[in-house]
Amino acid sequence: MEELILQIQKNLDENNKLTCKKALELLKQYSKEDFQTAIKELGVKISDCELGQFGKLNKNIAKSEILEKLEAKLDSKRRISCKDALECAKNFNMADMRATLKTYKIDVKYCELGCFEEKKGKKFHVKSKIWVENPEGELLFGKGKTDILELVGECGSISQAAKQLGINYKKAWLYIQDLEKNMKEELLIAKKGRGSEAGSKLTPRAYELIQNFKILQQDVEEYTNKRFKELFFKKNQEKDKT
Secondary structure, three states, X not given: OHXXXXXXXXXXXXXXEEEHHHHHHHHOOOOHHHHHHHHHHHOOXXXXXOOOOOOOOOOOOOOHHHXXXXXXXXXXXXXXXXXXXXXXXXXXXXXHHHHHHHXXXXXXXXXXXXXXXXXXXXXXXXXXXXXXXXXXXOEEEEHHHHHHHHHHXXXXXXXXXXXXXXXXXXXXXXXXXXXXXXXXXXXXXXXXXXXXXXXXXXXXXXXXXXXXXXXHHHHHXXXXXXXXXXXXXXXXXXXHHO
């Protein structure tokens, strides 16, 4: 235990906190029980959760292949244990993992470091859907088309992206053509032939469109959920103040 305490103290940052990343490295050498006991004795707090549950670590772009791995481990409430999430993350970029958990509203339970307990009671969440229309009311783009673009970027192939989405190639291609027409910008570069240069690649503008749409969707959901609590849980908020 003394050696563990020394290791914890050695790895503290300037704020006397231990980052989740450092803590997980120590957890490979010591038992979970000893680690949690040492943390409590020292009064040390964990910072910057590797899975994005707290802290300010950056998030990249949600990945469909990460979601597929996570889906197999989710419980009936769409939660995943910290241990399973970290196991799934071994073959992926952690920033992408954090983005996927955030984008698809997947909660993490049973923290390996004992940082947080499960939230009790029912959790209400407002679902929202946004899309962009032109002045004539015609759909320009929304989640469906941005999902197709993102998958094409990941797969490097329209046919593979269409297969993952369960639609045919022609429909996926028409979606992209329609999107380019509405945006009046090139979003996809297709190269025929064989080898690494062949296939479909997204333009920088396409990646920007995907990321900005996700930010917009997230901002809308955060606002609607905040407003939902203000409107529907006024009594609870008033009780908390008294």
